[in-house]
């Protein structure tokens with residue numbers, strides 16, 4: 296009986312930990328967010344009460360980038376060069392980590408990173424806090440409907456990648472290009488590999504992978520044609536990957552999977 300209750304408490308604690316161990320973008324509103332002031336989801340979609348859940352765990356992706364693909368009907372308008380005061384709801388900040396912010400003008404097919412913060416992003420944030428981070432839309436950003444994506448690689452805990460997207464409209468130049476880098480989707484899948492935990496200042500944190508991100512130029516057509524964009528033909532995709540680390544990650548993921556399976560079967564046996 297006692298053993299049963301202890302186990303039950305352990306399971307409940309684990310569930311609580313899973314429910315709180317997260318962060319999400321609350322301003323501009325992440326797609327279908329339940330945060331106060333966010334619009335209702337587009338027709339046929341429902342409110343996402345788990346916008347703060349990661350899109351991968353242990354190097355295995357569980358959700359696509361952005362989580363949802365149908366944009367909000369209404370977009371938040373920002374001017375090129377404007378600094379957006381982005382906001383994040385903190386469940387648990389996992390020691391902070393690496394953030395990237397990226398824009399897509401072609402419905403999430405191609406992305407250009409517009410801002411990166413290595414290591415210190417969300418560091419020191421506490422549960423319940425709203426963290427504000429200014430993100431600048433490039434001054435030369437062309438006008439058009441765009442997807443604004445936040446990505447986060449946590450420092451401490453199960454290796455995860457977080458992604459939320461907001462639907463915005465940029466008011467800037469009439470057509471043009473943005474030069475930058477493709478986002479690094481560390482911890483997401485075997486293509487990108489895993490960045491191990493980096494709780495101590497001297498721990499390797501994979502920043503060199505960010506330095507090695509592939510350059511990309513995205514181009515948006517001018518006047519009359521709306522927000523259609525053409526990816527630069529010169530920017531073929533070849534993600535940076537280290538074969539040895541890929542193999543190691545695979546091993547890590549398998550071990551995580553096996554240990555989780557063993558733990559779950561033990562729990563079900565005891566209950």
Ligand SMILES: *[C@@H]1O[C@H](CO)[C@@H](O)[C@H](O)[C@H]1NC(C)=O
Pocket residue numbers: 360480483484485486487
């Ligand atoms: C990893 O995810 C990216 C982005 O969705 C995708 O392009 C790539 O093919 C994926 N790699 C694997 C091995 O699934």
